[in-house]
Amino acid sequence: MNIDIKDIMENVVDKIKDDPAMLAKFKKDPVAVVEKLVGVDLPNDQLEKVADLVKAKIDLDKVGDVLEGLGGLFGKK
Template sequence: MNIDIKEIMEKVVNQIKDDPAMLAKFKKDPVSVVEKLVGIDLPDDQLEKVADLVKAKIDVDKVGDVLEGLGGLFGKK
């Protein structure tokens, strides 16, 4: 199963930006919020990477730099 990490990240970012309570929860426990919003059972290391992307997008919009370092995550190159 190929998962589009950028699509997942954008979905989570949009949901968090639109909900101040969810943003507060994300700041306290980003991995569990990502897991809840994604709705797909992913390994913890992949959830952590998605959470890092979301943080980058929300905080400084540095997703391009973070994505570049992820390489072939989720079978994409």
């Protein structure tokens, strides 16, 4: 069985971003939320990798939103 961690990560990010309650749970216990959302029994090291990637993706998206908001300060919209 070949597992594409990037695809799993993107799927988890989409689910978490669409559900504020799930995002709150993810912040408290990311590995458990990833395991629940993936629905496949993966080794803990792979779940931790996915959780780390999801955290990074969510943080990058937040940075992008902040930067877009700052664009108006410099005459850009």
